Amino acid sequence: MSALDPRAQLALFAAILLGVLFGGMTGLVAGGAIAIIWTARSGASRARAPLAAVLPLALFVALLDAFAGRTSEGIAAGLRLVETTALALAFARSVDARAMTDALRALRLPHSFVFVLLAGARFVPVTGADLGELVTAARLRGIGVDAGPWRRLAAWRALLVPLLVITVRRGLQLGEAMEARGFSTASRRTVRTELRWRVRDSVAGLAALLYLALIALIGSRLP
Amino acid sequence: MAGEMLVVCGPSGGGKSTLLRACQGIVPQLTGGALAGAAEVVGCDATVTRPHALAALGVTIVYQNALEGFVADRVDDEIAFGPESLGLAPDEIASRVDEALADVGLAHAARRAIAALSGGEQQRVAIAAALALRPRVLLLDEPTAHLDERTAGEIVGLLGQLRRSRGMTVIVAEHRLGLVAPLADRIAIVIGGRLHAVGAPREVLRDPALPALGVPVPRALQVAVHLGLAAAPLTPGELANALVARGAGGGPKTGHADALSRAAAAAADVALRFEGVRYRYPGATHDAVRDVSFAVRRGERVALVGPSGAGKSTLARLALGLARPTAGEIAALGVRSPATSAIAPRVGLVVQNPMHQLLAETVEDEIALGLRGRDRTGRSTRIDEMLARFDLASLRGRHPLSLSEGQRRRLALAAAIAPSPELLVLDEPTLAQDEAQRIALSRLVRELGAAGVAIVAITHDREFANDACDRVIAIAEGALVADLPLAGDAAGISALAKAGIPLADVPATVLALSGAGRHAIARSVDELVRAFR
Numbered sequence: 001m002s003a004l005d006p007r008a009q010l011a012l013f014a015a016i017l018l019g020v021l022f023g024g025m026t027g028l029v030a031g032g033a034i035a036i037i038w039t040a041r042s043g044a045s046r047a048r049a050p051l052a053a054v055l056p057l058a059l060f061v062a063l064l065d066a067f068a069g070r071t072s073e074g075i076a077a078g079l080r081l082v083e084t085t086a087l088a089l090a091f092a093r094s095v096d097a098r099a100m101t102d103a104l105r106a107l108r109l110p111h112s113f114v115f116v117l118l119a120g121a122r123f124v125p126v127t128g129a130d131l132g133e134l135v136t137a138a139r140l141r142g143i144g145v146d147a148g149p150w151r152r153l154a155a156w157r158a159l160l161v162p163l164l165v166i167t168v169r170r171g172l173q174l175g176e177a178m179e180a181r182g183f184s185t186a187s188r189r190t191v192r193t194e195l196r197w198r199v200r201d202s203v204a205g206l207a208a209l210l211y212l213a214l215i216a217l218i219g220s221r222l223p
Numbered sequence: 224m225a226g227e228m229l230v231v232c233g234p235s236g237g238g239k240s241t242l243l244r245a246c247q248g249i250v251p252q253l254t255g256g257a258l259a260g261a262a263e264v265v266g267c268d269a270t271v272t273r274p275h276a277l278a279a280l281g282v283t284i285v286y287q288n289a290l291e292g293f294v295a296d297r298v299d300d301e302i303a304f305g306p307e308s309l310g311l312a313p314d315e316i317a318s319r320v321d322e323a324l325a326d327v328g329l330a331h332a333a334r335r336a337i338a339a340l341s342g343g344e345q346q347r348v349a350i351a352a353a354l355a356l357r358p359r360v361l362l363l364d365e366p367t368a369h370l371d372e373r374t375a376g377e378i379v380g381l382l383g384q385l386r387r388s389r390g391m392t393v394i395v396a397e398h399r400l401g402l403v404a405p406l407a408d409r410i411a412i413v414i415g416g417r418l419h420a421v422g423a424p425r426e427v428l429r430d431p432a433l434p435a436l437g438v439p440v441p442r443a444l445q446v447a448v449h450l451g452l453a454a455a456p457l458t459p460g461e462l463a464n465a466l467v468a469r470g471a472g473g474g475p476k477t478g479h480a481d482a483l484s485r486a487a488a489a490a491a492d493v494a495l496r497f498e499g500v501r502y503r504y505p506g507a508t509h510d511a512v513r514d515v516s517f518a519v520r521r522g523e524r525v526a527l528v529g530p531s532g533a534g535k536s537t538l539a540r541l542a543l544g545l546a547r548p549t550a551g552e553i554a555a556l557g558v559r560s561p562a563t564s565a566i567a568p569r570v571g572l573v574v575q576n577p578m579h580q581l582l583a584e585t586v587e588d589e590i591a592l593g594l595r596g597r598d599r600t601g602r603s604t605r606i607d608e609m610l611a612r613f614d615l616a617s618l619r620g621r622h623p624l625s626l627s628e629g630q631r632r633r634l635a636l637a638a639a640i641a642p643s644p645e646l647l648v649l650d651e652p653t654l655a656q657d658e659a660q661r662i663a664l665s666r667l668v669r670e671l672g673a674a675g676v677a678i679v680a681i682t683h684d685r686e687f688a689n690d691a692c693d694r695v696i697a698i699a700e701g702a703l704v705a706d707l708p709l710a711g712d713a714a715g716i717s718a719l720a721k722a723g724i725p726l727a728d729v730p731a732t733v734l735a736l737s738g739a740g741r742h743a744i745a746r747s748v749d750e751l752v753r754a755f756r
Contacts, residue, residue, distance in 0.1 A: 045505070045506050046506075096296070096297075097295070097296050098295055098296065098297060098300045115294070118294070118295075119294070122293075122294075122296070126290075130579065133574060133576070133579035134579055134582070136540075136545055136572075136574075136579075137572070137574060137579055137580040137582065138582060139545065139563050139564075139567070140543060140545075140563060140567055140570065140571075140572050141567070141582070141592050141593055141638075142564075142567050142568065142592075142593070142595070143582060143592070146564070158582045158583070159582065161584075161624070162578060162579070162581060162582060162624060165578065165624045166578050166579070169578075170291060173286070173291045173292065174291065174292060174294070175253070176244075176249055176253060176274075176292075177284075177286060177291070177292030177293075177294075178294060178304075178308075179249070179253060179273075179274040179275050179278070180247050180249065180274050180275075180277075180278055180283050180284045181275075181278055181283060181304055181305035181308055181352065181353070181356060182275045182278035182279050182305055182308035182309045182356065183275055183308050184273070184275040184308075185275045185276070185278065185279050185308055185309050185310065188310065189307050189308060189310060190306075190307055190310050190311055190312065190313060190316065191307055191313065191316075192299075192303045192306075192307060192313055192316045192317055192320070193313065194313070
């Protein structure tokens with residue numbers, strides 16, 4: 001996938017995601033299979049923690065629907081949540097952030113908006129590391145981050161304020177650094193390397209459309 | 224002046240960063256606040272010219288923590304960011320990226336991930352990213368603060384070389400005056416938001432009042448001033464030459480407490496023991512800690528040194544039970560393979576960034592967090608004692624995160640010490656601390672050691688290690704490469720130098736004097752002055 005133009009990569013990802021979200025059971029099954037293969041190939045160990053974090057929420061959604069008498073809809077909603085997370089994680093690990101920025105800019109999105117997305121993506125691991133440091137400090141000071149659910153909830157609440165303050169400060173620092181390197185100067189930024197759309201990218205784009213058409217066709221034939 | 228190198232120095236919170244950010248137009252335009260007077264940079268009024276416009280005119284800033292200012296994941300993308308922002312043609316951008324990479328010696332790393340680089344390489348990327356703007360004025364805010372001594376020396380050398388080859392003006396805020404002052408044309412001392420003095424480094428730094436004001440005057444120069452030498456040495460080599468030229472003095476006039484304190488430590492209980500410890504992070508392909516064995520006794524003060532990424536923080540995590548060794552055994556305070564919960568009330572940790580450690584809603588509650596086992600009176604007495612000791616009494620009701628950087632650091636230390644830990648781990652405790660704060664911290668560490676607390680201080684600060692600790696453990700690539708006493712005699716200092724441990728100014732001077740046939744036993748400025756008076 002990394003050999004493709006980032007716009008083609010984006011198109012393929014969007015097609016799989018649309019299938020999961022709106023393609024009924026066919027989209028869910030196909031998306032689930034792709035998510036499993038993709039996650040295994042892009043590093044399953046690193047996906048374990050975020051997927052484990054989203055599982056309780058998926059279970060809660062499924063149970064809520066089940067109690068309302070919509071068991072199959074509930075299972076589908078829970079699966080959608082897990083698959084979307086797994087696909088987003090695999091996609092984020094498979095693509096180059098810079099290439100994706102170029103793709104979004106080539107799609108005529110404002111460059112300030114694109115850089116907010118890029119900065120947001122860069123902040124995910126940094127914020128994770130900050131949280132790790134806070135948890136360490138809490139553990140050493142006997143704050144119940146590993147205790148029972150209620151104490152744990154109170155402990156995590158204590159970590160949120162410093163985490164928010166640290167993240168905001170990092171954001172301000174990054175904003176300053178970007179301005180000091182001329183971020184707001186050009187009304188239209190230039191890029192070092194222009195994107196090149198090749199035949200294989202057109203094939204990938206067609207494959208994305210074909211995938212969606214197949215999901216719709218199979219879905220319409222199912223009872 | 225165009226083309227000169229100006230060093231800005233002074234105590235923490237004195238206004239160094241504000242001054243640099245005002246040169247870039249960040250203060251007050253992005254930060255708010257009122258700025259009176261004029262600030263002209265490259266012929267423009269920096270109080271009204273936007274930071275990005277100044278960047279286009281050749282003014283840019285490099286920050287202390289390079290990682291916090293990076294926009295991209297890859298080296299060449301990061302360097303291209305500035306020229307792309309200026310709207311330059313693709314060919315011009317590519318040429319500037321190549322030129323900047325070559326200038327900082329990273330031409331081979333163009334396509335590497337920034338996160339995979341060492342701290343020194345990341346700082347080189349930050350400098351290259353600034354160079355790609357072809358700056359006429361390069362501002363640097365403590366660019367070596369997070370680096371070990373050797374890497375810091377390389378970065379400072381690079382700055383001197385770039386300034387000559389590119390003919391640009393360099394304004395650098397820096398605490399490591401021993402490294403940077405010999406290259407500077409002028410030095411500006413900023414204290415309490417005012418310009419205290421400006422001029423040639425060797426003249427300005429001779430003021431004997433500066434160390435007490437928080438200015439990190441090189442110890443070599445402090446010795447020369449105390450002895451009334453005409454020379455103004457900035458490095459141990461220069462001081463040794465001046466002392467040799469002076470003729471009189473020298474010889475072991477004063478004894479040293481090293482042997483005495485080592486004998487006392489040898490008799491004390493072991494507080495922390497590592498036996499053949501190995502550790503590998505989950506998913507990693509090699510060990511982060513390799514077969515490490517050492518013991519720290521109660522009352523010992525150990526400096527843990529080594530380059531960034533050597534495994535120092537991992538050792539600290541293992542010692543505190545925050546990670547389990549892959550092989551070998553650890554005992555902390557008599558507990559084998561300690562779980563954090565088992566030793567938590569008896570150990571203390573002060574992390575690099577106090578923001579990562581302050582979890583309560585008031586200063587008072589922050590200190591009280593570690594005192595939950597005590598009765599109300601005992602708790603209240605200890606809180607008052609800590610507030611008074613760390614000069615925080617007037618701030619007891621404030622939110623910890625609303626405090627200044629220096630106040631936050633004092634609070635983090637107070638909160639860690641309040642429960643009277645038996646083992647205290649300090650991770651880069653002098654980061655962002657001025658000279659007065661470093662001296663106070665060294666004194667505190669010595670007091671805690673005298674009270675029987677075992678202390679492990681991870682530090683890049685060779686002067687702090689020399690002032691505060693009595694032993695040094697050096698780690699490289701996860702393995703223990705040296706475990707030596709911090710000595711004041713030439714033989715002991717020579718052993719430290721041979722092990723590659725960066726020497727503080729006074730021991731380095733003693734070693735240089737020994738090479739010239741003059742002998743002294745000294746670790747502190749006072750001891751060396753006494754030996755030569």
